[in-house]
Amino acid sequence: MGIRSIIAKSLAHSLPIKVNRVIGSLYGYVRGASKSYSLYGEDLVIGHYFHNIDVTKGVYVDIGAFHPKWISNTYLLSKNNWKGVVVDLEEEKMKLFRYFRPNCKTICAAVAPFENQDDIEYYSFNRLLSEWDTISKDEAEMRRKKSKVNYKKISIPTITINEVMSCAEEYAGQPVNYLNIDIEGMDEDILSSLDFDRYSVQCIQFENNVFCKGSKDVQKILLEAGYLHYATMGGTHTYVLADTLNLDEPDMEIVNI
Secondary structure, three states: OOHHHHHHHHOOOOOHHHHHHHHHHHHHOOOOOOOOOOOHHHHHHHHHHHHHHHOOOOEEEOOOOOOOOOOOOOHHHHOOOOOEEEEEEOOHHHHHHHHHHOOOOEEEOEEEOOOOOOEEEEEEEOOOOOOEEOOOOOHHHHHHHHOOOOEEEEEOOOOOOOHHHHHHHHHHOOOOOEEEEEEOOOOOHHHHHOOOOOOOOOOOEEOOOOOOOOOHHHHHHHHOOOEEEEEEEEEEEEEEEEOOOOOOOOOHHHHHH
């Protein structure tokens, strides 16, 4: 129960309504703002969603995790005792997770859309703990031309998204509730290769900075898998399973394909 609820409950029957309104008005100015660690407040959206469906200690998968706290969609979940698996291209980033998040498993690899892929190259940018690193040559070239920052190519093992999901289930001992994908230009390719019949994730977030709600192809895949568009913040799109929402008559056309 929040502070506001505690105060309201204790004063509801002891003070006149006008006094309660004055106290409430003052409280609105002194209370702190909700704190987000994501770039666009994505963590507050997923927190609200899971609160509404009564999931308190779930399991997350964070692909392209970057940093344990900085612009992280999963930091608040970790603080609330969720377990998870985080994946990134750089071992130095994984070391940070192992130190600051003891309740997560780390995988240093490139998530590839196809099985049995050999090691591949990724493009590592010469910038502060780069969030631009990617296995997409097109994305890397676009970043290099716009920013004038160079990259180097580094070889790395691959893993599939389904292997990551299986690892998360084995590590946590329960199904994955939340999937976040942020891998610079490859999000939809990876999401499209997810086995939706095997992994019924309640909430999925991915990035597409060109098309609102994601491309039509991905919208169709998610619609057919039973998902609805829940929110878009910046270039991050949130989809949730329709049967977790309180909809009298779910309108699947909400995705607007």
